[in-house]
Amino acid sequence: MKVIRTISEVRQEISRLRQSSGSGEATVGFVPTMGYLHEGHASLMRAAKEQSDIVVLSIFVNPIQFGPNEDFDSYPRDEARDVETARLQGVDIVFIPSVSEMYPEPTQTTVSVSQLTDRLCGASRPGHFDGVTTVVSKLFNIVQPQRAFFGMKDAQQVAVIQQMVNDLNMAVEIVPCPIVRESDGLALSSRNVYLSGEQREQALVLSQALRVAQETIDTNPSVTAADIREMLRKVIQASPLAVIDYSEIQAFPSLQPLADHEMVYGREDVLIALAVKFGKTRLIDNIKLHKSEVLSHV
Amino acid sequence: MKVIRTISEVRQEISRLRQSSGSGEATVGFVPTMGYLHEGHASLMRAAKEQSDIVVLSIFVNPIQFGPNEDFDSYPRDEARDVETARLQGVDIVFIPSVSEMYPEPTQTTVSVSQLTDRLCGASRPGHFDGVTTVVSKLFNIVQPQRAFFGMKDAQQVAVIQQMVNDLNMAVEIVPCPIVRESDGLALSSRNVYLSGEQREQALVLSQALRVAQETIDTNPSVTAADIREMLRKVIQASPLAVIDYSEIQAFPSLQPLADHEMVYGREDVLIALAVKFGKTRLIDNIKLHKSEVLSHV
Numbered sequence: 001m002k003v004i005r006t007i008s009e010v011r012q013e014i015s016r017l018r019q020s021s022g023s024g025e026a027t028v029g030f031v032p033t034m035g036y037l038h039e040g041h042a043s044l045m046r047a048a049k050e051q052s053d054i055v056v057l058s059i060f061v062n063p064i065q066f067g068p069n070e071d072f073d074s075y076p077r078d079e080a081r082d083v084e085t086a087r088l089q090g091v092d093i094v095f096i097p098s099v100s101e102m103y104p105e106p107t108q109t110t111v112s113v114s115q116l117t118d119r120l121c122g123a124s125r126p127g128h129f130d131g132v133t134t135v136v137s138k139l140f141n142i143v144q145p146q147r148a149f150f151g152m153k154d155a156q157q158v159a160v161i162q163q164m165v166n167d168l169n170m171a172v173e174i175v176p177c178p179i180v181r182e183s184d185g186l187a188l189s190s191r192n193v194y195l196s197g198e199q200r201e202q203a204l205v206l207s208q209a210l211r212v213a214q215e216t217i218d219t220n221p222s223v224t225a226a227d228i229r230e231m232l233r234k235v236i237q238a239s240p241l242a243v244i245d246y247s248e249i250q251a252f253p254s255l256q257p258l259a260d261h262e263m264v265y266g267r268e269d270v271l272i273a274l275a276v277k278f279g280k281t282r283l284i285d286n287i288k289l290h291k292s293e294v295l296s297h298v
Numbered sequence: 299m300k301v302i303r304t305i306s307e308v309r310q311e312i313s314r315l316r317q318s319s320g321s322g323e324a325t326v327g328f329v330p331t332m333g334y335l336h337e338g339h340a341s342l343m344r345a346a347k348e349q350s351d352i353v354v355l356s357i358f359v360n361p362i363q364f365g366p367n368e369d370f371d372s373y374p375r376d377e378a379r380d381v382e383t384a385r386l387q388g389v390d391i392v393f394i395p396s397v398s399e400m401y402p403e404p405t406q407t408t409v410s411v412s413q414l415t416d417r418l419c420g421a422s423r424p425g426h427f428d429g430v431t432t433v434v435s436k437l438f439n440i441v442q443p444q445r446a447f448f449g450m451k452d453a454q455q456v457a458v459i460q461q462m463v464n465d466l467n468m469a470v471e472i473v474p475c476p477i478v479r480e481s482d483g484l485a486l487s488s489r490n491v492y493l494s495g496e497q498r499e500q501a502l503v504l505s506q507a508l509r510v511a512q513e514t515i516d517t518n519p520s521v522t523a524a525d526i527r528e529m530l531r532k533v534i535q536a537s538p539l540a541v542i543d544y545s546e547i548q549a550f551p552s553l554q555p556l557a558d559h560e561m562v563y564g565r566e567d568v569l570i571a572l573a574v575k576f577g578k579t580r581l582i583d584n585i586k587l588h589k590s591e592v593l594s595h596v
Contacts, residue, residue: 007467082491106415109431113407133407134466141467167407168432169305169439 001087003094007102007142010056010095014143017054017092020072026053030145034180036076036190037085038201040180044149045089049176056143057079057086060102064069071280076193077265083270092151095143102138111137113160113167116255120156120273121284124245132157133164140172147173151180152159153187155271159253179285187285199278202239206285209247213272214287225249225258228272230244236276245275245282250289264289281285299385300564301392305400305440308393310356312441315352315390315425318427324351324433328443328470331436332392333357333394334488335376338478342447345388345475354441355384356401363429367579374491379428400436409435411458411465414553418454418571419582422543430455437472445471447479453569457551477583479505485583493576497576500537504572507545511570512585519563522572523547523556526570534574543573545582550586561585 004010018026031044037059048055053195066072079096086094110130116122117129140148150158158176165174180188185207186200187250195203209232216223216231232247247265250257252271264270273286302308316324327350329342335357346353357380366369377394385390408428414420415427438446448456456474463472478486483505484498493501507530514529515521531547547562548555550569562568571584 011469107465109409109411109462111407111409111435111466115406137409138465138467141469144469164407167405167436168409169436169437171442172307 020161040188205239336487492579503537524558
């Protein structure tokens with residue numbers, strides 16, 4: 001495994017690995033991350049390994065996707081541990097560019113997706129998704145992968161990136177991968193490290209609300225979107241530290257909110273998504289409905 | 299030469315040509331156009347042929363780069379003649395997608411370059427360059443060329459696309475090619491067909507103004523940007539049908555206007571750019587200063 005910090009070297013090394021694989025047909029699987037890797041990221045690397053000949057992981061805390069009052073400076077970083085995690089998963093190249101390598105000058109070019117980015121995290125974090133789609137475009141152009149792997153924990157990000165790929169005819173397949181959870185249900189997130197003991201305990205309310213919603217839908221053919229919205233709010237508000245940013249039920253991947261009267265029983269194109277703040281820490285979680293889906297645990 | 303109308307087929311054919319060339323190292327040269335090809339386009343195809351193993355020409359009148367009151371519907375088209383022109387220049391693939399092939403749904407994704415697009419044609423044609431950078435991104439992702447060839451007649455477009463390529467780390471080299479002119483100096487343009495006889499005659503004022511500016515600069519070490527601005531206006535306004543949209547002297551490729559007092563003698567990083575309307579027809583022309591540059595004719 002090589003750790004590479006410059007764009008020119010990562011291009012060279014990918015080209016070398018593809019050529020040395022003989023046929024020139026070797027596929028590149030790419031896992032873009034902001035580091036502080038956890039088992040969720042590891043599951044993406046395993047999926048990439050299974051579906052590709054060469055696995056490239058990037059670690060880059062991308063300043064332009066953070067708002068002025070967000071946690072760019074304090075975002076957790078642990079490069080040595082991340083490199084070890086990548087090695088254990090059989091990654092071939094870890095690309096760790098500096099901010100000045102990625103942005104030698106402030107970018108004048110922005111890739112932006114409209115509509116899909118107006119709501120949910122886009123509404124709370126103006127400009128966030130422009131930063132994401134711009135840096136993902138850059139990384140795709142640098143790595144030129146055949147497949148790229150993204151966690152469904154940020155389901156809106158998956159929808160936005162898939163839209164960008166479709167609209168711009170990018171020659172990459174987006175592979176969404178399931179959310180990975182702690183044994184008690186908390187979705188893994190690099191930001192979980194911010195939580196106090198008490199916040200960590202109350203943060204379970206996200207996965208609990210999603211589970212209750214799924215169970216209600218599975219067992220109640222007459223349940224409406226309005227019922228689910230009310231139920232989510234009630235479950236989450238039972239936690240005194242929880243401040244709801246959004247709790248929404250919508251079509252996926254269009255992210256169109258369901259009308260209040262719409263029935264949800266038996267539907268599979270529906271996403272229930274939550275963003276809840278505990279102190280300064282904002283957690284997200286979601287579930288895409290399946291008939292009798294069971295939340296998967298680590 | 300193959301004429302291809304779908305994205306999937308053009309990808310297949312490029313891949314086939316690259317593989318059949320043996321080494322897998324065959325390079326693709328790309329000439330994106332809006333058709334109604336003239337000798338300016340032919341010069342781009344020849345440059346592509348010289349510098350690449352495989353030449354792809356696209357013909358696509360891109361609706362999203364036209365404003366609501368611009369000439370999208372009436373933009374001149376002649377596919378049969380264009381295909382013949384491409385054949386004569388040794389093009390390998392002519393890609394002629396329909397609007398619905400390029401935009402099966404309205405694009406939610408936009409690639410935009412700021413700053414550079416605020417002035418000159420960007421000021422007169424709001425949204426124009428977003429349409430250009432978005433469609434060029436799409437075409438680059440479809441064709442995946444090593445080099446792409448653009449005429450310097452739209453010098454701002456060259457600067458904007460180069461900025462996009464730099465900012466987004468696109469793996470393509472932009473090759474700017476010289477303006478091609480009629481023997482009397484008029485820069486070739488698909489839109490010249492709109493001009494009446496009288497307008498065509500008076501349109502010579504663009505290249506004349508540029509030539510007078512170049513000569514003044516070559517022979518007058520004390521000339522300032524303000525002198526040139528005044529001179530351009532005087533020469534153009536001598537033509538009664540000419541309505542100046544802009545006539546500007548700026549650094550290239552930054553497109554920063556020179557300060558009035560700046561000297562221009564002996565400089566090579568300076569672009570003089572004009573946009574002038576004759577009736578409904580808007581013509582552009584420019585010259586990048588060189589020591590003793592001679593305007594090249596067909």
